[in-house]
Amino acid sequence: MVEYRKLPGRGRRFTSPRWLDVMAPRTTVWLGSDHLLVVDDTGYSERYRRFPYADIQAIVVRPTKTYGTAAAVLALLAAVPLAGSFLTGEVGAWILRSLGGVFLLILAVHALRGPTCRTTLQTAVHVEEVPSWKRLRVARRGIARLRPLLQAAQKETVPATPPPT
Amino acid sequence: MTASLTCGSCRSPIAPERLGMDATLACEACGALHLGEVFPAFHRERPAGATGEDVEAAGEATCFTHSRKRAVGACGRCGAFVCRLCELSIAGERLCPRCLDTGVAKGTIPRLETGRLLHGRIALSLATLPLLVFYFTLLTAPAAIFVAIRFWKAPRSLVRPSRAGHVVAVVLGLAQLVGWAFLVSMLFRMLTEGRGA
Numbered sequence: 001m002v003e004y005r006k007l008p009g010r011g012r013r014f015t016s017p018r019w020l021d022v023m024a025p026r027t028t029v030w031l032g033s034d035h036l037l038v039v040d041d042t043g044y045s046e047r048y049r050r051f052p053y054a055d056i057q058a059i060v061v062r063p064t065k066t067y068g069t070a071a072a073v074l075a076l077l078a079a080v081p082l083a084g085s086f087l088t089g090e091v092g093a094w095i096l097r098s099l100g101g102v103f104l105l106i107l108a109v110h111a112l113r114g115p116t117c118r119t120t121l122q123t124a125v126h127v128e129e130v131p132s133w134k135r136l137r138v139a140r141r142g143i144a145r146l147r148p149l150l151q152a153a154q155k156e157t158v159p160a161t162p163p164p165t
Numbered sequence: 166m167t168a169s170l171t172c173g174s175c176r177s178p179i180a181p182e183r184l185g186m187d188a189t190l191a192c193e194a195c196g197a198l199h200l201g202e203v204f205p206a207f208h209r210e211r212p213a214g215a216t217g218e219d220v221e222a223a224g225e226a227t228c229f230t231h232s233r234k235r236a237v238g239a240c241g242r243c244g245a246f247v248c249r250l251c252e253l254s255i256a257g258e259r260l261c262p263r264c265l266d267t268g269v270a271k272g273t274i275p276r277l278e279t280g281r282l283l284h285g286r287i288a289l290s291l292a293t294l295p296l297l298v299f300y301f302t303l304l305t306a307p308a309a310i311f312v313a314i315r316f317w318k319a320p321r322s323l324v325r326p327s328r329a330g331h332v333v334a335v336v337l338g339l340a341q342l343v344g345w346a347f348l349v350s351m352l353f354r355m356l357t358e359g360r361g362a
Contacts, residue, residue, distance in 0.1 A: 002275075004324045030324050039324055044287055046322055047280045058181065060201035062173040063189070117200075118173060124211055136200075143186060143202060154205040 004030035004037055007145055009138040011131035013040055027131045029142065031149065036121075038130065051123060053153030058122040059146070061139045066116040074110060078103035113137070168207050172197055181207060217248035229261065240264050272320070281323065284316035285330025292337035306341035309334045 012024040025040035025047065036056065040047040082100035085093040119133035133139035170181045177194035181203045184190050189198040217234030220227055226236040228248035236246035240261035247253075253260045256276045260268070268274035291309035295301035313331040321328065 002323070006324070028324070037324070043283075044290070045280055045282050046324075048278060048323060050276075055206060056204060057168050057207040058170060058184070058201060058203045060170065060173060060184070060199055061186075063198050063200070120173060122168070122170070122207075124168060124206075124209075139200075140186060147202065150204045150206075 002032050004032050006030050007132075007142045009132035009135070009142060011134045013129075013131045029130060029132050031145070034153065036146065038128065049128065051121065051128070053150050055123045056121060056150055057124060059143055060120050060122065061133070061136065061143075062118045062120075063136060064116045064118050067110075067114075070110055070116075071107060074103055074107040078107060168211075170203070170207075173199065217250040242268075278323075281320055283322055283330075284312055284319050285321065285328060285334070288313035288316075288334035289330040289337075292334040292341070296341075302341045303345055306338040306345070310338040310342075313338070 007029040010026055010028050012021075013027045014021045014024045023042065025042045028039050028041070030037040030039060032050070034053055036051040036053065038049040038051070040049075078100045080100075081096040081103075085096035085100065088096065114135050114137040116134055117136045117139055119130045119139045121128045121130055130139075130142075133142050168181075170179050170184065171177065172179050172192035172195060174197035175192060175195040177192055179190060179192055179199060184199060184201045184203055186200055186202055189200055191198055217228060217231055220233055220235050226246055228234040228236050228251055229245035230251055231248050234248035234250065237249050237252055238259055239246055241258045242260060242264040245261050245263070247259070247261045251261055253262065253265050255265065255268075255274060265274070265277075269277050272278055288309045291305045291312060295305040313334040317328070317331055
């Protein structure tokens with residue numbers, strides 16, 4: 001049996017508008033002996049996609065605006081009840097402060113996880129999105145672990161430098 | 166034909182030689198920022214697809230599927246002769262297209278397996294979720310034990326090949342059945358004592 005080692009990160013592969021897709025599978029990325037395994041886990045089944053190290057041409061990471069947008073929305077959701085707590089009675093104020101506190105906590109976690117991104121993995125025949133690498137920091141860590149394996153697999157088969165044009 | 170990189174936002178071409186993980190590269194068309202890494206395979210020429218060679222002399226071995234094409238070998242499973250076009254190499258094994266289809270359908274080529282059912286989790290769900298409405302456990306507890314035992318040897322997850330779900334499902338299922346047995350015996354005792362009085 002092939003042994004796999006997990007790469008950092010997990011994410012959901014949304015196929016329809018994400019707020020509708022409650023059954024979206026969880027995606028994780030695993031290192032195999034000679035290939036990268038992308039696993040979509042629906043809870044009761046797993047779907048596998050294999051990418052031989054020798055065939056991976058590029059990994060492209062595109063920073064997205066989700067980080068700023070989500071932070072702004074969370075800040076607003078925290079600020080409204082906190083502001084409202086000054087206008088109500090003692091019991092209501094505590095409820096609103098608790099609500100605002102929950103959103104502040106989520107905002108803090110979001111901020112600590114760092115900027116968001118969209119990562120794609122390119123082979124000769126298609127481009128695969130990697131939903132588990134949706135934070136820049138996680139993508140960097142994943143690529144750092146993957147890089148030596150890709151370079152070792154491709155060292156002997158292809159030239160290390162681009163051909164002269 | 167060599168590969169090309171496109172912007173993830175507008176699909177315009179971006180320069181692969183300027184892509185790196187340390188500094189962002191802006192798309193010239195839409196300004197979207199990109200990081201990334203290009204590997205040596207990016208510069209590899211894509212080989213032309215193989216085509217079978219025509220038979221030139223009478224009596225030459227021919228492909229099982231293409232009678233006018235010269236055979237280059239035999240399928241490692243069924244022994245049928247294959248031409249360059251039909252020759253498929255999977256994990257070091259030479260296969261013909263029919264054996265490949267059969268192998269994928271029956272799951273006998275692990276390398277090409279595209280999915281698995283997680284019987285352990287199904288059994289565990291049968292053993293735990295119905296606890297919310299206890300009456301269902303009379304049916305689901307035996308079902309959980311059945312699934313856990315029936316699929317004990319079935320292929321498990323490729324990445325988390327543990328049988329913990331099976332074990333927990335059997336233990337919980339048995340506990341629920343013991344609970345039901347206790348409940349029924351209590352009811353029976355109450356009925357018989359009531360009749361005796």
